[in-house]
Amino acid sequence: MLGSIPVTSAVAPVLDEANPWLNAQRQFDNAAEILKLTPGLRAVLRQVRRELVVRFPVKLDDGGLRMFEGYRVQHNLTRGPAKGGLRFHPETNIDEVKALAMWMTWKCALVNIPFGGAKGGVVVDPATLSHRELERLTRRFASEISVLVGPDSDIPAPDVNTSAEIMAWIMDTISMEHGYSIPAVVTGKPLEIGGSEGRPSATGRGVTIVALEACKRLHLDPAECTVAVQGFGNVGSVSAELMHDAGFRICAVSDVFGGIYSPVGLDMRALQDHRKATGSIKDFPGTHYVSNSELLQLPVDVLVPAALENQITVRNAGHIHAKLIIEGANGPTTPDADAILERRGITLVPDILANAGGVTVSYFEWVQDLQSFFWEEGEINRRLERILQRAFHQMCDEADLHGVSLRLGAYLVAVKRVADATAVRGIYP
Ligand code: NAD
Numbered sequence: 021m022l023g024s025i026p027v028t029s030a031v032a033p034v035l036d037e038a039n040p041w042l043n044a045q046r047q048f049d050n051a052a053e054i055l056k057l058t059p060g061l062r063a064v065l066r067q068v069r070r071e072l073v074v075r076f077p078v079k080l081d082d083g084g085l086r087m088f089e090g091y092r093v094q095h096n097l098t099r100g101p102a103k104g105g106l107r108f109h110p111e112t113n114i115d116e117v118k119a120l121a122m123w124m125t126w127k128c129a130l131v132n133i134p135f136g137g138a139k140g141g142v143v144v145d146p147a148t149l150s151h152r153e154l155e156r157l158t159r160r161f162a163s164e165i166s167v168l169v170g171p172d173s174d175i176p177a178p179d180v181n182t183s184a185e186i187m188a189w190i191m192d193t194i195s196m197e198h199g200y201s202i203p204a205v206v207t208g209k210p211l212e213i214g215g216s217e218g219r220p221s222a223t224g225r226g227v228t229i230v231a232l233e234a235c236k237r238l239h240l241d242p243a244e245c246t247v248a249v250q251g252f253g254n255v256g257s258v259s260a261e262l263m264h265d266a267g268f269r270i271c272a273v274s275d276v277f278g279g280i281y282s283p284v285g286l287d288m289r290a291l292q293d294h295r296k297a298t299g300s301i302k303d304f305p306g307t308h309y310v311s312n313s314e315l316l317q318l319p320v321d322v323l324v325p326a327a328l329e330n331q332i333t334v335r336n337a338g339h340i341h342a343k344l345i346i347e348g349a350n351g352p353t354t355p356d357a358d359a360i361l362e363r364r365g366i367t368l369v370p371d372i373l374a375n376a377g378g379v380t381v382s383y384f385e386w387v388q389d390l391q392s393f394f395w396e397e398g399e400i401n402r403r404l405e406r407i408l409q410r411a412f413h414q415m416c417d418e419a420d421l422h423g424v425s426l427r428l429g430a431y432l433v434a435v436k437r438v439a440d441a442t443a444v445r446g447i448y449p
Contacts, residue, residue: 226377
């Protein structure tokens with residue numbers, strides 16, 4: 021039925037390796053080709069369903085006003101409400117948010133939780149705002165996108181430069197507008213207002229779970245593996261800590277200002293203490309400075325890019341030493357770089373699985389909020405492990421069946437689930 025829709029689904033030429041939206045569409049096209057999706061279904065799935073652009077004023081502490089631009093994009097709602105984080109970053113833009121929304125659809129489908137994909141962002145460097153300005157910006161943005169968000173329609177969560185506190189402000193704003201508390205409107209909240217045990221560490225825990233599964237597949241002993249982690253925020257710092265606890269030797273970590281490296285390994289507890297005391301990872305004793313691009317090319321066994329998109333590109337993919345890459349960040353590897361890594365025999369566990377721990381525990385949080393019945397952390401971590409291990413093996417089975425990369429294997433599982441759901445629902449009216 022869907023094959024008869026008169027649409028054009030020409031594949032856009034890739035003009036810019038760094039455009040995440042073109043990259044996301046290319047990754048989808050590769051899967052659609054193998055799945056032999058009809059032109060109609062391809063056209064439905066390779067576009068976002070809704071994109072909202074908002075421009076709004078915020079009162080500054082000095083009495084002035086400043087205008088901001090923000091976005092909320094829903095890629096697909098076929099399997100359930102839209103789910104995806106909010107990013108506050110000076111370089112975010114509509115194409116980045118569209119890509120992140122599409123990746124969320126595939127991620128939720130791959131781990132088989134009943135959500136579609138969304139993402140949002142505000143063009144802002146939060147470091148330039150006071151705490152009160154940040155709160156006013158967040159509340160006004162929440163109000164602007166409230167036409168889309170809700171526990172049954174679209175549920176935001178934290179992403180780059182957003183936190184549990186920011187989620188609390190969003191929950192409070194939406195609740196005040198309705199006149200009653202709506203905890204399930206957002207996930208990644210503080211425990212006091214319906215947050216979930218295990219949510220702050222869930223993405224890094226997921227990275228660790230899939231890293232251990234990938235080691236089994238490659239017959240690597242984690243205790244023999246050295247690791248470099250790019251990005252030391254929510255995802256990178258927890259990944260480094262939990263991978264360290266699982267036996268890996270963490271040799272390098274970095275943040276936006278650069279990295280630290282020690283071939284003998286970093287004591288992660290001491291590093292956290294150093295960061296608390298000095299406010300930075302810089303000058304940690306026994307290490308030397310590496311730039312973020314040097315970090316990606318260090319002689320380590322496992323690389324965990326956990327910062328932003330487009331870090332592994334045609335320029336550096338030929339110089340990466342790691343045998344295994346676990347994508348903690350969304351979109352850190354471009355499709356052209358993927359092809360180089362594949363030719364070089366480097367195994368890459370794709371973002372839509374590697375960082376899916378966050379949305380999986382966000383799903384648990386939403387379920388707990390809707391039922392007003394809360395689980396213990398042990399149960400949350402056990403359920404998370406089961407879900408990610410199952411998705412890991414489904415991805416590998418599909419990749420092995422078709423003789424393709426793990427990314428394509430993951431896409432085949434995920435895109436098929438969304439395509440099947442779309443076909444079963446049919447096209448309205
Ligand atoms: P965060 O804001 O907590 O941390 C980002 C880290 O990256 C910081 O240490 C920052 O200094 C560093 N960084 C920023 N720009 C950099 C650059 N150019 N080079 C190197 N480091 C840089 O953000 P986060 O929540 O940890 O998110 C990181 C990545 O993980 C993003 O791609 C995000 O979409 C993805 N992700 C996050 C979650 C989550 O639950 N927070 C879930 C899934 C995926």
